[in-house]
Amino acid sequence: MSQQPVRIAPSILSADFSRLGEEVAAIDKAGADYIHIDVMDGHFVPNLTFGPPVIKSIRNVSNKIFDVHLMIAPVDPLIEDFVKAGANIITAHVEAGPHLHRTLQTIKSHGIKAGVSLNPATPIESIRQVIDMLDLILIMTVNPGFGGQSFIPLLDKIRDARAMIDASGRTIDLEIDGGINPQTAKDCINAGADLLVAGTAVFKDGPEHYARNIQALRG
């Protein structure tokens, strides 16, 4: 399907973890469309964050879509735990293992939405054969592992993903993650993105500015 209205998914990686529940409530109230949840395992990426118990603990704070970005390998043994914790969309990396099709089947067998993420060096062609299983494509515009990095301008890749989605006729979110600020957001939207993740740009300047920060990314 063609490009949908722009939606914003604040990444709680940039939240104040000592007040995580309040931070999730604040971005919900400030107009977040999805809550982006970055799970890192210290193995697939060189950083560690949190897992299902923490996600479960914030599930009752917001009714927004929990968009769970798994930067872990292997993926499949933990899918059920993330579903039980309250994920609405689970996104796995193409690079996380040899059996992407099986991973997507497993996610979908739980009746939730399935996404696939591509590191900067991974070509869009790597997902052509699974496009009919996808609800979301996440293009990384930084190397995954940390917030606050600079945007890698992969605009041609975003355009190629847009064309692949349009040709599929399916409703698939085209999500961009890494280094999103008001300027790079515009570039991504012009290239065909319709879902933007932002950590640093949403959480800067404290809760009273979250609504303004989110609005500034809508293009």
Ligand code: DX5
């Ligand atoms: C990076 C994460 C991103 C990150 C984005 O591995 O997947 O979601 O939190 O942070 P910013 O918006 O600060 O680049």
Ligand code: ZN
């Ligand atoms: Zn992410």
